[in-house]
Amino acid sequence: MTSRKPKRNQDEWIYQEVFDAILEQRLAPGTKLAEDAMGEIFNVSRTVIRKVLQRLSHERVVEIRPNRGAVVSAPSVDEARDIFAARRLIEAGITRLACANITDESADELEELIREEDRHYHQGDRSGGIRLSGEFHMRLAEIAGNDTLKGYLKELVTRTSLIIAQYEAPGNTICTHNDHQELVDAIRAGDAETAVPLMDRHIQACEDKLNLDGGEAAPDLKAIFSRVSLERTDAA
Amino acid sequence: MTSRKPKRNQDEWIYQEVFDAILEQRLAPGTKLAEDAMGEIFNVSRTVIRKVLQRLSHERVVEIRPNRGAVVSAPSVDEARDIFAARRLIEAGITRLACANITDESADELEELIREEDRHYHQGDRSGGIRLSGEFHMRLAEIAGNDTLKGYLKELVTRTSLIIAQYEAPGNTICTHNDHQELVDAIRAGDAETAVPLMDRHIQACEDKLNLDGGEAAPDLKAIFSRVSLERTDAA
DNA sequence: GCACACATGAATGTACACAATTTTTTTCCA
DNA sequence: TGGAAAAAAATTGTGTACATTCATGTGTGC
Structure with missing residues (x-):
């Protein structure tokens, strides 16, 4: 059907x-x-x-x-770092623009998104939570009002999701939801000097929770096996 | 053939x-x-x-x-402003990264590009000059070493060329070549605090030389005539 | 038994034919 | 003569057949 x-x-x-x-x-x-x-x-x-x-x-x-x-796509560690760096840069710009354009109405909508995101996470709906978290950032881009930057952010949010799928450290929730609330408070006040560093640290925290130092995703199979076979050759 | x-x-x-x-x-x-x-x-x-x-x-x-x-594509005035804003943001980030990664060798290559650009312009080869100017910015992105940002900049450079084709004020050369030389001097020294504002003002200058306030490119014909016909209807 | 070459199968790359849609031209009527 | 409807032409959207390429499996010689 x-x-x-x-x-x-x-x-x-x-x-x-x-x-x-x-x-x-x-x-x-x-x-x-x-x-x-x-x-x-x-x-x-x-x-x-x-x-x-x-x-x-x-x-x-x-x-x-x-x-x-x-x-x-299966982003490599290097790609992942590039993507997070790009996100920090672009979301900083978006946050600055959002601070200039924010209205109480759109700030309320952002808070509604945060509540919905929390609801999904508490119900154990991980997929929905990830989607809602992305939508929060996308809504911010819409408030900022720059379609070009919004398009880039959409790409980055999706690729971030791929990175999380590959490199998430076991037993860690990724996004700290309080970050989003603090962010809205600062943006609602139009306080870019507070909001921009908050956003930067929020994304940095996301990156830090991942296991980007450990090992590559797929290609390490090759590396692992080649090392093993070498060891056995030595032993024999 | x-x-x-x-x-x-x-x-x-x-x-x-x-x-x-x-x-x-x-x-x-x-x-x-x-x-x-x-x-x-x-x-x-x-x-x-x-x-x-x-x-x-x-x-x-x-x-x-x-x-x-x-x-x-025929970018509208609003799109054009968005694109320039995005370029200021992304090239600022790229400039900062380039300052961190610059070597004397790659700085020399940048200066060679500047000379070649000048050569084309002085020979009256406008098309070649535009292309070389874009290549300068792309080379900077390569030095910065972030492929994602490089991809975005490629798009923005091309779209900038479309904007110039539509909104260039008659009898104005667009890019001031001295800007590029000053930029390389600051980047070679690894001095981001000087280089980033230089880049920002360079792009702002580009935007300011365009005729973005005058009128839209194609659609304003429609608008103008619809207004005229309304006036005539009123008069009649 | 091992390595290399070849054959087979499955999947992608391209061209072409037909269907659906838009644009232009023609025709008809007021 | 002007305008609207209808027919025709041109252009894009989709499905399908065939060509090409790569991966896997098989066979042969050493």
Whole structure:
């Protein structure tokens, strides 16, 4: 029952389905996205699937390897650090703009998002919590009013979700929710000099909770086994 | 004589051709890019052209209107301001990183780029000058070493070129070349506190030289005439 | 038994044909 | 003659067939 949507905006619909699945971590990094299989799932031809995959690839959410198909991106440690650095920079700018444009009304909406996020987390709905946390940051970008920066942030939020899926240290919740509340307080007051450092530290804290020093995700298999075989060769 | 490249990397080649043509302002904003025509020009099927157009569309360099084809993007005044604001933010970050990573060798390369840029401008090669100026900023991003920010800057540089094509005030050269030299001096010294404001003012100067207050590019025709007809209706 | 070469299968890359939509031209009526 | 409706042409959207490439499995020679 794939609920046949009207033929209009098929791509958009399929794109959203795949995008959400990745954002909510139902599709793990490295998962292969074969064109035939996806076409069968969504009842469209490979043509449409290819279009969706290319779009996701431009957003760096999936990786298309020539002649070898598409997989969900698996950011390396270096990429992860680049992404967090970019987020600190861009969210600092967004926060500054938001402080200039904030109204009581939009500040209230932000607080509503925070409450909803808490609700999901307390109900054990991790996926929903991650999504809502991202929506908080996106709403801030909307308040800032710069569409270009908003587009970049959307990409960064999604890729951050991929990074968390790969490098989350076991038994750690990632985002401290109090951060968001303090942030709104400062932004509501239009106090950029307080809000910007808060945002910077918030994202830094996110990064610090991850296990980015430990080891790579997939490629370390190769490294591990090559070392093992070397040791055995030495012993023999 | 379309110099048949090997079948490998056809997209990449065609993408570069179109991209360069837009960057060097040989394709004006608003120009229609029909699939059949482009396919004939490059001797490939529409399939390949569509792939290229979709990529350019995601980079906001062309706009794809559903069922109505692709045109070279024509940024509005609001978009233009957003893009300059984003550039100030991102290039500030890049400049700071470059100050930390600079070596004498890469600083020398930057100065070589400046000289080449000057050479082109003095020979009256405007297109080449614009391209070289963009390459200077891109090289800085490479030195900074953050691939994500580099990708964003590439987009912003191209879109800036589109903005200049639309809103350049007549008889004004856009980029002051001395700016670039002062910038390299500060970066070579690793002096971020000097370099970052220099970069910020450099981009601000670029924006200020444009005619962003005057009027929109194409749509104002519509607005003007609709107002005129209203007035005439009142008068009659 | 091991390494290299070859054959097979599955998946992606491209071209083309047809369907759906938009734009232009033609036609008809007031 | 002007304008609106309808027909025609042109353009984009989608499905499908075929070409090409890569990965895996098999066989042969040493």
